[in-house]
Amino acid sequence: MSCAKQVWTGLALGLVFADFLSATSLDAAEPTAQQSAPVDEWHYYGRDPASTKYSSLDLINRDNVKNLKIAWRWKSENFGTRPEYNMEETPLMVDGVLYFMAGTRRTAVAVDAQTGETLWMYRLDEGARGRVAPRPYHRGVAYWTDGKDDKRIVLITAGYHMVQLNATTGRPVEQFGQGGIVDLYKDFDQPEPEDGKIGSSSPAIIVGDIIVVGGAMGSIAASKENVKSYVRGYNVRTGKREWIFHTIPKPGEFGYETWENGSEVYTGNTGVWAMMSADPELGYVYLPVETPTNDFYGGDRPGDNLFAESLVCLDAKTGKRVWHFQFVHHGIWDYDIPTAPILLDIKVKGKKIKAVAQLTKQAWVYVFDRVTGKPVWPIIEKKVPPSGVPGEKTARTQPYPTWPAPFDVQAVSQENLIDFTPVLRKEAIEIISQYELGDMFTPPAPPRNGKNGVLKLPSPSGGANWQGGAADPETGIIYIASSTYLFGPSPYRIPGQPAPSVAVKAMSAPGDTSPKYFGPQGLPLIKPPYGRITAIDLNTGDHLWMVANADTPAWIKNHPALKGVNLPRTGTPERAGIMVTKSLLFAGEGAGLFATPSESGGNKFRAYDKRTGEIVSEFELPASQSGVPMTYAIRGRQYIVVAVGGVGKPAELVALTTD
Numbered sequence: 001m002s003c004a005k006q007v008w009t010g011l012a013l014g015l016v017f018a019d020f021l022s023a024t025s026l027d028a029a030e031p032t033a034q035q036s037a038p039v040d041e042w043h044y045y046g047r048d049p050a051s052t053k054y055s056s057l058d059l060i061n062r063d064n065v066k067n068l069k070i071a072w073r074w075k076s077e078n079f080g081t082r083p084e085y086n087m088e089e090t091p092l093m094v095d096g097v098l099y100f101m102a103g104t105r106r107t108a109v110a111v112d113a114q115t116g117e118t119l120w121m122y123r124l125d126e127g128a129r130g131r132v133a134p135r136p137y138h139r140g141v142a143y144w145t146d147g148k149d150d151k152r153i154v155l156i157t158a159g160y161h162m163v164q165l166n167a168t169t170g171r172p173v174e175q176f177g178q179g180g181i182v183d184l185y186k187d188f189d190q191p192e193p194e195d196g197k198i199g200s201s202s203p204a205i206i207v208g209d210i211i212v213v214g215g216a217m218g219s220i221a222a223s224k225e226n227v228k229s230y231v232r233g234y235n236v237r238t239g240k241r242e243w244i245f246h247t248i249p250k251p252g253e254f255g256y257e258t259w260e261n262g263s264e265v266y267t268g269n270t271g272v273w274a275m276m277s278a279d280p281e282l283g284y285v286y287l288p289v290e291t292p293t294n295d296f297y298g299g300d301r302p303g304d305n306l307f308a309e310s311l312v313c314l315d316a317k318t319g320k321r322v323w324h325f326q327f328v329h330h331g332i333w334d335y336d337i338p339t340a341p342i343l344l345d346i347k348v349k350g351k352k353i354k355a356v357a358q359l360t361k362q363a364w365v366y367v368f369d370r371v372t373g374k375p376v377w378p379i380i381e382k383k384v385p386p387s388g389v390p391g392e393k394t395a396r397t398q399p400y401p402t403w404p405a406p407f408d409v410q411a412v413s414q415e416n417l418i419d420f421t422p423v424l425r426k427e428a429i430e431i432i433s434q435y436e437l438g439d440m441f442t443p444p445a446p447p448r449n450g451k452n453g454v455l456k457l458p459s460p461s462g463g464a465n466w467q468g469g470a471a472d473p474e475t476g477i478i479y480i481a482s483s484t485y486l487f488g489p490s491p492y493r494i495p496g497q498p499a500p501s502v503a504v505k506a507m508s509a510p511g512d513t514s515p516k517y518f519g520p521q522g523l524p525l526i527k528p529p530y531g532r533i534t535a536i537d538l539n540t541g542d543h544l545w546m547v548a549n550a551d552t553p554a555w556i557k558n559h560p561a562l563k564g565v566n567l568p569r570t571g572t573p574e575r576a577g578i579m580v581t582k583s584l585l586f587a588g589e590g591a592g593l594f595a596t597p598s599e600s601g602g603n604k605f606r607a608y609d610k611r612t613g614e615i616v617s618e619f620e621l622p623a624s625q626s627g628v629p630m631t632y633a634i635r636g637r638q639y640i641v642v643a644v645g646g647v648g649k650p651a652e653l654v655a656l657t658t659d
Contacts, residue, residue: 005124005125006122006123006124006125006172037094039055039056039057039633040057040632040633040634041093041094041095041632042055042091042092042093042630042631042632043092043093043094043143044092044142044143044205045090045092045139045140045142045202045203045275045340045628046275046277046340046342046470047630049205049207049277049278049279049280049343050277050278050279050342050343050344050471050473051275051277051340051341051342051343051468052342052343052344052470052471052472052473052580053469053470053471053578053579053580053628053630054470054471054472054473054579054580054581055579055580055581055582055630055631055632056474056581056582057581057582057631057632057633057638058581058582058583059633059636059637059638059658060581060584060631060638060640060657060658061581061582061583061584062583062584062607062609062616064658064659065584065607065616065617065658066616066617067658067659068605068607068617068619068640068656068657068658069656069657069658069659070622070654070655070656071114071116071639071655071656071657072115072116072655073116073622073652073653073654073655074109074111074116074118074652074653074655075650075651075652076102076103076650076651076652076653077650077651077652079102079103079105079107079109080103080104080105080107082104083650083651084102084103084104084137084645084650084651085626085645085646085647085648085649085650085651086137086626086645086646086651087102087137087626087627087643087644087645087651087652087653088137088138088139088201088466088626088627088643089101089102089138089139089140089627089643089651089653090139090140090577090627090628090629090630090643091111091140091630091641091653092140092141092142092143092630093113093630093632093641094143094145094151094167095151096112096113096114096634097110097111097112097113097119097167098110098111098112098113098641098653099111099141099143099153099167100140100141100653101138101140101141101155102651104136104137104158105123105125105130105158106123106138106155106157106158107121107122107123108121108122108123108141108153108155108163108165108170109121110153110167110170111653113632113634113639113655114634114635114639116653116655119170120169120170121170122163122165122170122171122172124157124159124161124163124181126157126158126159126161128195129159129160129195130157130158130159132195132196133157133158133159133160133195133196133199134196134197134198134199134216134217134218135158135199135200135201135216135273136158137201138156138158138200138201138202139201139202139203139275139466139627140202140203141153141154141155141203142154142155142203142204142205142206142211143167143206144206144211144236145167151166151167151168152164152165152166152167152173152176152236153165153166153167154203154204154206154211154236155203156184156199156200156203156204156213157200158199158200159195159199160183160184160185160193160198160199160200160215161181161182161183161184162177162181162182162184162204162211162213162234162239163180163181163182164176164177164180164181164236164239165180175237175238176237176238176239177238177239178239182234182239184200184213184215184232185198187232187241187244188230188232188244189230189244189246189250190227190228190230193227196218197217197218197226197227198215198216198217198218198227198229198271199215199216199217199218200213200214200215200216200273201216201273202214202216202272202273202274202275202276202466203275205275205276205277205278205285206236207278207280207283207284207285207316207317208280208283208316208317209235209236209237210233210234210235210236210242210316210317211233211234211235211236212231212232212233212276212278212285212314212316213231213232213233213234214229214231214271214272214273214274214276214287215227215229215230215271215272215273216229216271216273217229217268217269217271217273222294223293223294224266224267224293224294224300224301225266225267225268225293226267226268226269226293226294227268227269228246228247228248228267228268228269228270228271229247229268229269229270229271229272229273229290230244230245230246230247230248230271231244231245231247231271231272231287231314231319232244232245232319233245233316233317233319242317242318242319243318243319243320244319245287245312245314245319245321247270247271247272247287247289247307247308247312248264248267248268248270248292248307248308249264249306249307250264254306254321255306255307257303258303258304258305258306259301259303259305259306260301260302260303261302263300263301263302263303264301266300267292267293267300267301267305268292268293269290269291269292269293269294269308270289270290270291270292270293270305270307270308271289271290272287272288272289272290273290273336274288274290274337274338274339274340274466275288275339275340275466275468276288276340277340277341277342277343277356278316278343279343279354279370282354282370282371283315283316283317284313284314284315284316284322284370285313285314285316286311286312286313286314286340286341286343286356286370287311287312287313287314288311288337288338288339288340288341288358289307289308289309289310289311289312289336289337290308290309290336290337291308291309291328291331291334291335291336292305292308292331295331295332295333295334295336295460296332296333296334296444296460297332297389297392297444298330298331298332298392298393298394299389299390299391299392299393300391301330302330302393303330304326304329304330304395305329305330305331306324306326307324307326308326308328308331309326309327309328309331309335309336309337310324310325310326310327310337311324311325311327311337311341311356311358311366311368312324313356313370313373322373323372323373324373325366325368325373325375325379325399326399327358327360327362327366327399328362328398329395329397329398329399330393330394330395332387332392332394332443332444333440333441333444333460334361334460335360335361335362335440335460336361337358337360337361338360338361338462338464338465338466338468339359339464339465339466339467339468339469340468341356341357341358342356342357342358342359342468342469342470342471342478343355343356343357343370344357344471344473344476344478344538345473345476346367346376346476346538346539347476347539348376348539348540353369353376354369354370354371355367355368355369355370355376355538356368356369356370357471357478357538359407359463359464359468359469359480360462360463360464361458361460361461361462361463361464361465362406362410362440362458362462362463363406363407363408363409363410363440363458363462363463363464363482364401364404364406364407365401365404365407365478365480365536365538366379366401367401367404367538367541375401376538377401377402377403377404377541378401378402378403379399379400379401379402380399380400380402381397381398381399381400382397382398382399382400383396383397384396384397384398384441384442385438385441385442385443386443387443387444387445388443388445388446388448389443389444389445389446392443394443398441403541404536404538404541404542404543405541405543407463407464407480407482407532407534407536407543407546408458408462408463408464408482408483408484408532408534409457409458409484409526410439410440410457410458411437411438411439411440411456411457412432412437412438412455412456412457412525412526413437414429414432416526416527417429417432417525417526417527418519418520418523418524418525418526418527419527420523420561420562420565420567421561421562421565423520423561424520424521424523424561427520427521428519428520428525431518431519431520431525432455432525434451434452435451435452435453435454435455436449436451436453436454436455437454437455437456438454438455438456439456439457440456440457440458442454442456457484457526458484461483462482462483463482463483464480464481464482464575465483465575467481467575467576467577467578467628468480468481468578468628469481469578470578470579470580470585471538471580472580472610475537476537476538476539477535477536477537477538477544477610478535478536478538479533479534479535479578479580479585479610480533480534480535480536480578481531481532481533481549481575481576481577481578481587482531482532482533482534482575483530483531483532483573483574483575484526484528484529484530484531484532484573485517485524485526485530485531485573520561521559521561522559523556523559523561523562524556524573528548528552528568528569528570528571529546529547529548529549529568529569529570529571530548530570530571530572530573531548531549531550531571531572531573531574531575531576531589531590532546532547532548532549532571533546533547533549533576533578533585533587533608533613534546535610535613544611544613545612545613546613547569547608547613547615548568548569548570548571549571549572549574549575549576549587549589549590550569550570550571550572550589550590550602550604551569551570551571551602551604552567552568552569552570553570553572553602556570572589572590572602573590574589574590575590576588576589576590576625577625577627577628577629577642578628578629579628579629579630579631579640580610581631583609583610584607584608584609584610584616585607585608585609585610586605586606586607586608586629586631586640587605587606587608587625587629588602588603588604588605588606588621588624588625588629588642588644589602589603589604589605589606589624589625590602590624590625602624603620603621603622603623603624603625603644604618604619604620604621605618605619605620605621605625605629605642605656606618606619607619619656621642621644621654622644622649622652622654623644623645623646623649623652624644624645624646624649625642625643625644626643626644626645626646626651627642627643627644628642629641629642630642637657637658638657638658639655639656639657640655640656640657641653641654641655641656642654642656
């Protein structure tokens with residue numbers, strides 16, 4: 001193990017902590033090992049291993065949601081050497097305690113779910129290894145229990161150690177790994193990585209007694225080489241590696257032939273940086289796999305490149321592949337799979353199907369039988385344009401789902417250009433005339449034929465991204481957060497480098513905090529909505545409703561070119577983290593990613609009627625939503641907790657409840 005120090009602070013120990021647990025005990029039955037959480041708890045990042053983000057709680061409902069108020073706030077500003085603004089955390093709630101990580105050093109924290117009081121904290125001081133980690137942000141921890149008294153929290157540090165803590169005391173579980181720690185640099189079937197090359201941005205998932213761990217890479221846009229981000233399964237009790245799945249196959253393994261000219265030797269990435277999902281009943285885990293090295297040029301890795309940009313179903317006990325589907329052959333668009341697949345049971349034309357739905361950056365929902373991998377609706381391989389970049393050999397075809405219809409814009413055309421005024425539309429037409437126009441699978445191109453490159457949608461960030469969506473397992477309806485305009489449209493002019501004019505943030509005058517976009521007079525090029533929430537019935541594939549994720553931002557509403565124009569509700573170019581309950585859908589306005597409040601998603605947190613998309617109520621958060629919300633109940637009162645933050649507003653958790 002690297003030279004690392006452990007910091008542990010317990011604010012409630014022994015009998016004191018036991019008394020606390022007794023005082024806050026819940027009415028729900030004790031959960032059995034790795035089953036779905038009791039109705040009033042939240043045991044996984046997506047509440048359940050299926051990643052539905054659904055709770056059947058209804059103590060906060062259509063009638064009283066207007067009475068939401070802040071119950072408590074937990075602030076992270078003293079955790080780490082620099083403030084954390086973009087906390088992507090979704091806490092877990094077990095036995096009246098919230099578990100999460102805070103700060104850029106990823107301190108694990110346990111908090112009283114009723115009061116917000118800190119109960120214990122733990123930090124592994126990784127020195128330089130932690131300081132140069134490629135992913136300082138994080139999304140949560142994992143929880144395991146034997147269904148009796150053994151309850152553990154599993155976290156992945158910034159420097160890529162896996163730590164297991166006693167959930168009650170916060171102390172490392174000594175019998176796990178070496179004193180509670182497994183060094184994920186080791187036992188990796190490749191040379192030990194250099195510091196800063198690989199880390200983690202999402203929690204592990206635990207299936208039965210196996211911890212499944214992915215990885216997140218550093219930025220290496222100009223390189224053809226990097227660490228291979230293989231996926232591994234570890235024994236939850238001992239920390240022993242039980243299996244490894246080579247996302248870039250080795251000689252003799254399935255898919256090896258899809259890496260031509262020996263490119264599998266040096267190519268890296270092809271890992272799982274997003275959240276994973278699992279079906280404990282089947283014993284399967286579902287991996288959303290990313291793009292290989294590098295994101296925009298594949299001339300050094302000819303072939304289709306399995307298992308890059310694929311959904312892979314593994315036997316969680318053995319790590320053996322059950323089935324897979326590749327969404328992008330030989331990816332050169334950074335269309336990695338960014339969010340956890342959603343598992344739910346649906347009924348299509350009278351047939352019951354155990355389904356898995358994968359949201360993608362391309363703005364599609366691919367739907368499969370999660371047992372067999374067979375598509376629920378046909379997916380057709382269509383011929384796509386070849387690349388004109390020297391050395392690049394793109395795939396002849398790409399998979400196009402026939403159903404459901406896309407949930408966001410998939411190409412730049414005159415039909416979807418801004419049309420608020422004739423002048424703006426004319427300017428937009430002039431802008432796109434300078435580029436080749438393409439859909440999502442048009443390859444990047446150098447300047448040619450008097451054009452500056454290819455202008456296309458979705459952008460490399462999607463469509464959908466890590467916020468993903470949520471689903472109601474009782475109805476089979478899925479709810480999707482997407483962005484039409486986050487860093488897009490994307491003009492590609494040379495291999496590996498989008499044009500520098502994408503989403504330009506230059507300020508036109510001192511004190512002007514309005515964002516300047518790749519469009520007429522600094523406005524977005526494409527019609528609104530710029531961010532949206534879409535509901536799709538997966539029993540039929542039909543779209544039920546779509547709403548803009550926010551009101552029209554002031555920087556658009558007050559733009560001089562739009563004076564006197566009656567604008568629609570445009571939404572903001574971000575994605576809202578979504579949670580669904582018995583009667584409502586909850587979502588903020590975005591993640592607060594940008595540099596100024598006018599660009600961020602805004603502070604509104606809304607309750608929607610999940611059947612219609614109608615706004616039922618609005619609540620003003622202290623800052624922009626930055627994480628996916630979760631909910632739980634204690635002593636007859638329901639709480640909603642959401643991470644918020646933004647530049648100048650250090651991250652915090654905000655707990656909401658009603659009277």
